[in-house]
Amino acid sequence: MRPQLLSPLLTLLCAPLFLLPLVARAEAPRRADENRGRRTRFLDDGRVGEDEKTDTVLTVGSKPKLDLDINAYADLQFAYFNYGENQNRANGSQKDSRLAFDTTRLSLELEAGLPEYGLEAEFEVEFEHGGTGAAMELEYEEFGEFDTDVEKAGEAMVEELYLTKKLGRQVEVSVGRFYVAVGTLFSDYRPTDYLGTTRSEAETRIIPNTWNDMGMQVRWDIPWGVRLTGQVVNGLDSTGFNSQTWVATGLQKRFELVRASDLAAVLRADVRRFEGFTFGVSAYYGGTTRNRPKPDLLKQCDDANPNVVAPCGYVNAPLFIADAHLSVKRGRWRAHAMVMYGHLGNAAAVSARNARLSNLLNVLRTPVSDNALSAWGELGYDIAPSLGLNGNHRLEPYVRVDFMDSQFKPRADLFDNPRFERTVYTVGASYTLAGLAVLKLDFGHRRMGSSAFRPENTLRMSTGFVY
Numbered sequence: 001m002r003p004q005l006l007s008p009l010l011t012l013l014c015a016p017l018f019l020l021p022l023v024a025r026a027e028a029p030r031r032a033d034e035n036r037g038r039r040t041r042f043l044d045d046g047r048v049g050e051d052e053k054t055d056t057v058l059t060v061g062s063k064p065k066l067d068l069d070i071n072a073y074a075d076l077q078f079a080y081f082n083y084g085e086n087q088n089r090a091n092g093s094q095k096d097s098r099l100a101f102d103t104t105r106l107s108l109e110l111e112a113g114l115p116e117y118g119l120e121a122e123f124e125v126e127f128e129h130g131g132t133g134a135a136m137e138l139e140y141e142e143f144g145e146f147d148t149d150v151e152k153a154g155e156a157m158v159e160e161l162y163l164t165k166k167l168g169r170q171v172e173v174s175v176g177r178f179y180v181a182v183g184t185l186f187s188d189y190r191p192t193d194y195l196g197t198t199r200s201e202a203e204t205r206i207i208p209n210t211w212n213d214m215g216m217q218v219r220w221d222i223p224w225g226v227r228l229t230g231q232v233v234n235g236l237d238s239t240g241f242n243s244q245t246w247v248a249t250g251l252q253k254r255f256e257l258v259r260a261s262d263l264a265a266v267l268r269a270d271v272r273r274f275e276g277f278t279f280g281v282s283a284y285y286g287g288t289t290r291n292r293p294k295p296d297l298l299k300q301c302d303d304a305n306p307n308v309v310a311p312c313g314y315v316n317a318p319l320f321i322a323d324a325h326l327s328v329k330r331g332r333w334r335a336h337a338m339v340m341y342g343h344l345g346n347a348a349a350v351s352a353r354n355a356r357l358s359n360l361l362n363v364l365r366t367p368v369s370d371n372a373l374s375a376w377g378e379l380g381y382d383i384a385p386s387l388g389l390n391g392n393h394r395l396e397p398y399v400r401v402d403f404m405d406s407q408f409k410p411r412a413d414l415f416d417n418p419r420f421e422r423t424v425y426t427v428g429a430s431y432t433l434a435g436l437a438v439l440k441l442d443f444g445h446r447r448m449g450s451s452a453f454r455p456e457n458t459l460r461m462s463t464g465f466v467y
Helices: 003-046 347-354
Strands: 049-051 056-059 067-083 095-114 119-128 135-139 145-149 155-167 171-179 212-222 226-234 263-271 277-286 319-330 333-344 371-381 393-405 421-433 437-448 456-466
Touching (some): 155 212
Antiparallel strands (some): 067 095, 067 456, 212 226, 277 319, 333 371, 421 437, 437 456
16 A cells, blocks of 8 residues: 555544543543532432532431441450469469460450431450460360360450340340340459459359350340340350369350250349449359250160150250349449359269260360359459549459359269369459559469368459450
């Protein structure tokens, strides 16, 4: 092709390329007008109003208003012990001098509410001991074996995840995972809620620490300042029961799927009629046999059907727990107190079967007692005003006594080991700044049920925040 013919043809083909920027400039105002029009229609349909000058949405029309509330709390521990970790020695733990630092917990909470529809959702995730996963543990209750302990090592756990529907002003119904309404930790579990550097040993020794499970809950605020709480939750797993911690390690954590073949019922009544005082009672009753990982606690019979998992039925091992609790926060005084009793039916059968569990299940196989008893109380007095500090400061010297016996009046054929009866006397001081930050220091002296066992002393400091 000759150059004379090529030049007009190239000019014709390239012309659109030169015209595109001009077309784009011309299109921009038109597209802006179209977008503004579409946005205006969207706002007209879905929103009540808009500040046209600043493009700031002022209110929400057809979409319901969502209330969000984010909370968190954390706890760090620094402890000195004058005794060894092995408490199974003939005379108790040996003399030692050791330190332990622990990132005890970091808990994050999110609450979302739709007030227009009376709906609320809440979830809480807790990170314990500074991480997640498994860690090795030297287990003296199992003759000094090294175990891979998933539960006590760093872990992340969803402790609360539930949806609540308010039915009027006095009644609300919740479904999901929530705290089981037993004991004082049901409501007083943040570092600013209690005076000691740790949660009550008397309470966490025999039942799960901040016990949470899945189910349904109903709360009813009746006149005279009384709140009733009723729950139906999945029961505990009896493979976790043992001499040392009774049913505290029966919370299902080892498997992905939580068994709920045995349910439990919880009733709780709290009286808040008198300013600064909360007192009440609670009771728990539920099965523990059918939530074991395997159907291995069965009745025997001669005409058993081999096509049925439990042709003759299960050996019932019902668990009953009751407590009375008191919380005081009035003026410069603060106090907590609780008494708890528990009974496990057919504890002998559970112990006999647990003794043959696989090591891989990673549970203690010591016999569980029929009964357990615990009680604790703490009392503090705020001296900050006496030191000239304003209301943002609260400095409370306090005393605490914890008593627990995870083998309280056991069956006749079970040795009542005094090593599992423990009393801890604690003195210390708690400083709280603006209800947000805490710094605590205390000294604890633990004695066993027999003078043959050496007493144990602990010096602890803890710090944390509640936001």
